[in-house]
Amino acid sequence: MDLRQLTIFRAVATMLSFTKAAVSLNYVQSNVTTQIQALENNLGVPLFDRLGGKQVVLTDAGRQLLQYAEQLLDLAEEAQAAVSLGEEPQGTLRIGAAESLCIYRLPSLLRSFRTRYPRVKIVFRPSPVAELRNLVHSGSIDVAFVFEELDREGGPGDEILAIEPVWVVAAPDHPLVGNEVVVPSDFTGVDLLLTESGCCYRGHFERILSRANVYPKTILEFNSIEAVKQCVISGLGVTLLSSVSVSSEITSGQLVKLPWEGPDLSVVTHLVWHKDKWLSPSLAAFLTHAREMLTIK
Structure with a gap:
């Protein structure tokens, strides 16, 4: 072997x-x-x-x-990099992220990193949100971008990068669009379209409804953000998604941001790596680059 x-x-x-x-x-x-x-x-x-x-x-x-x-x-790879510390970062980086970050936030970051460090090979692994931390800790990936609720703090190998607003949206002809404000009780009897189980903002929203004793008419679960958006645009119900994933549809008028008045639904992007692993030059360079590109706003 x-x-x-x-x-x-x-x-x-x-x-x-x-x-x-x-x-x-x-x-x-x-x-x-x-x-x-x-x-x-x-x-x-x-x-x-x-x-x-x-x-x-x-x-x-x-x-x-x-x-x-x-x-x-x-x-x-670490051994090879350790004896080449004076050289440009090289080797392979395995990166994981949630779908919305994969599509809307990371392409420009990865493109600029590859331009800056052409000798680093990037292997990108889109993964379910609930699995990302385990993949880092098992060594299957080197670094992950993970959505977490606002009250989760960072720590060694777990750095807070950016706050991401989460919006409640519906098609323009949905009955809730006419409300001056939308509160948890308005979701009684409403068709709700949600992302996969394990998504932190989905879990947060479901707990808000549960505490208010609110029960939607139906809950449809999708493993694709694009599928959720298209079904909501078609009038099948209401959803909540990160602002970056629905901003273009709101601008075009296909979706409407509802005037949510309830607990803050925003999430935080965490940058996660294995705190006990040796920080290779390529990983160190990537962490620095991510901090530069995705800062708290």
Whole structure:
């Protein structure tokens, strides 16, 4: 078992595709297959279940090995960077973030960082909000951008970057649009469209309604912000989303920001990394760049 095999294994395990892994590593697929077979023979266990066609899934042994492979490859990169401290930051950074940040906040940050540090390879991993901190702590990603409620403080490896307003919105012809103010009791019998479970502002809003003994008519859950927006635009109900994700639809008149008068729904963007890991030059450079680009407003 060597680092090259582990690199190939990690690529296949992450993409669950020999073909995609080969393309990402610039290898021929037969080489990827041969290296995985050699690794399986060396360990004496199958690492992937081949389900027919090109579909593969990790076995239990594969999932266990992936955790160690991540750690070993991280250490190898750290060792290489440690003896090249005088050079420009290089290596691989694995970044995770919530969907709205992926789409609306991070593209410009990642573009400017790549221009500034072209030798750093960025691997971006959109992930469910509830999983991001665990992915950092397990070493699966190096850094994450996480939405949290306003009262959550930062700490070592957990830095507050920016406050993000959250707005309650509806289609222009929704009955609540005519209200001078909108309060929790107005949601009785209303169709509510929400993002995935685990989203901090969804949880905060549901607790507000629960404390007020308010029960919407229906709650429809989506794992895509774009799907939520399109359904609300079509008149299926009301939602709450971060301001950056609905500002263009409000400007165009497709959605209307309701005059919410209740507890503050804003969230805070946290920058999270593993406080006990060695801070490589590439990660240190990225943290500094993120602070410059995403500051509290």
